[in-house]
Amino acid sequence: MNEFLSFLYHGALNLGVWELVLVTLVLTHITIVSVTVFLHRSQAHRGLELHPAVMHFFRFWLWLTTGMITKEWVAIHRKHHARCEREGDPHSPMIFGLSKVFFRGAELYRLEATNPETLQRFGHGTPDDWIERTLYSRHNLLGILIMLAIDLGLFGVLGLTVWAVQMAWIPLWAAGVVNGLGHAWGYRNYDCPDASTNVVPWGILIGGEELHNNHHAYGTSAKFSTKWYEFDLGWCYIRMLQALGLARVKKLAPKLRLEPAQPAASIDSLSLDTLQGVINHRYEILARYSRVLKKAVSVELTGLKAERSRGPDCRWKLLRHCRKWLVHDTESLAPAQRAEVDRVLADAPALSTLVQMRRELTALWESSSASSEQLLADLRAWCQRAQQSGIDGLEQFAFRLRRYAV
Numbered sequence: 001m002n003e004f005l006s007f008l009y010h011g012a013l014n015l016g017v018w019e020l021v022l023v024t025l026v027l028t029h030i031t032i033v034s035v036t037v038f039l040h041r042s043q044a045h046r047g048l049e050l051h052p053a054v055m056h057f058f059r060f061w062l063w064l065t066t067g068m069i070t071k072e073w074v075a076i077h078r079k080h081h082a083r084c085e086r087e088g089d090p091h092s093p094m095i096f097g098l099s100k101v102f103f104r105g106a107e108l109y110r111l112e113a114t115n116p117e118t119l120q121r122f123g124h125g126t127p128d129d130w131i132e133r134t135l136y137s138r139h140n141l142l143g144i145l146i147m148l149a150i151d152l153g154l155f156g157v158l159g160l161t162v163w164a165v166q167m168a169w170i171p172l173w174a175a176g177v178v179n180g181l182g183h184a185w186g187y188r189n190y191d192c193p194d195a196s197t198n199v200v201p202w203g204i205l206i207g208g209e210e211l212h213n214n215h216h217a218y219g220t221s222a223k224f225s226t227k228w229y230e231f232d233l234g235w236c237y238i239r240m241l242q243a244l245g246l247a248r249v250k251k252l253a254p255k256l257r258l259e260p261a262q263p264a265a266s267i268d269s270l271s272l273d274t275l276q277g278v279i280n281h282r283y284e285i286l287a288r289y290s291r292v293l294k295k296a297v298s299v300e301l302t303g304l305k306a307e308r309s310r311g312p313d314c315r316w317k318l319l320r321h322c323r324k325w326l327v328h329d330t331e332s333l334a335p336a337q338r339a340e341v342d343r344v345l346a347d348a349p350a351l352s353t354l355v356q357m358r359r360e361l362t363a364l365w366e367s368s369s370a371s372s373e374q375l376l377a378d379l380r381a382w383c384q385r386a387q388q389s390g391i392d393g394l395e396q397f398a399f400r401l402r403r404y405a406v
């Protein structure tokens with residue numbers, strides 16, 4: 001009787017508290033790897049192919065530890081990218097608010113999973129074999145109940161705590177941190193047309209998903225880290241699987257390559273290779289342009305601050321109020337915000353030129369009808385105007401732009 005009670009309390013493994021903590025972290029980490037490698041990089045974005053045995057292990061593990069259905073997760077995530085920060089985005093903090101996405105992200109996920117249009121339009125190409133149809137999708141709650149029984153059997157009463165942590169792990173880190181903080185707080189390497197951020201440069205706890213801005217810039221890349229100081233643990237696991245012949249990487253972000261500086265070279269020396277390099281690295285280029293704009297705004301503020309002692313400081317206050325809007329696409333601003341920006345630009349010719357030329361630069365890769373030759377001519381004309389603008393930061397930017405290559 002005492003042995004039976006001991007088994008119920010301690011479980012078959014009879015682990016100590018710290019051993020139990022370690023086991024829980026290992027179990028939840030396997031779940032994180034399953035989400036980032038299988039669901040995200042392989043299924044949703046097709047950045048890599050996995051061996052059928054590895055793919056099925058991840059499917060089985062997620063069935064046990066999350067109850068998520070592959071088609072639902074993939075469809076919702078693809079829709080997030082297609083509608084990012086706009087009406088229809090299933091979990092954007094810009095639409096629902098950071099608090100709701102962070103604390104109730106799982107509810108938003110379950111709500112979108114009931115939308116048949118989302119599943120039909122964005123869920124193509126996901127597993128549709130016999131076991132998926134008859135077990136994983138039809139009885140998705142059975143898996144987490146089996147996991148509960150396993151945890152209780154192995155760890156005793158505390159197995160309930162282990163199971164609760166397992167159930168909360170993905171809603172907290174994926175739905176809350178990545179979908180919430182990953183669009184509200186952090187740093188940006190790329191000025192892509194959304195609010196995505198890299199939460200931290202070391203993707204360990206969430207398997208690399210922390211590098212969310214990098215992922216939004218190059219969505220199909222199997223590797224999320226792009227800077228030398230960034231670390232993507234999920235990519236390490238992919239490389240291990242690749243070395244064992246269990247994975248094949250299909251897509252990676254393009255590597256930045258700059259031709260040697262040639263100050264005497266003419267604008268006509270820009271080639272189609274330069275144009276393609278600019279298009280491939282457009283989000284890195286826009287991030288660099290934003291830094292040029294920020295510096296110009298800072299210089300303008302310094303000049304206006306010196307004038308405050310000699311008269312009204314309304315221009316200084318207005319520029320300080322609008323400076324965050326100036327470094328992003330002003331076309332997306334509300335009418336009232338746009339009116340304030342226009343007032344600032346009317347009295348700041350250099351800033352006006354910078355904002356206008358950013359708009360013209362983005363048109364190079366947003367045009368869907370112009371030929372490559374026409375786009376190259378537009379790029380040459382843009383660089384010519386930039387280098388004759390008299391704005392030091394813009395001139396240097398244009399000179400560097402001419403060095404981009406594939």
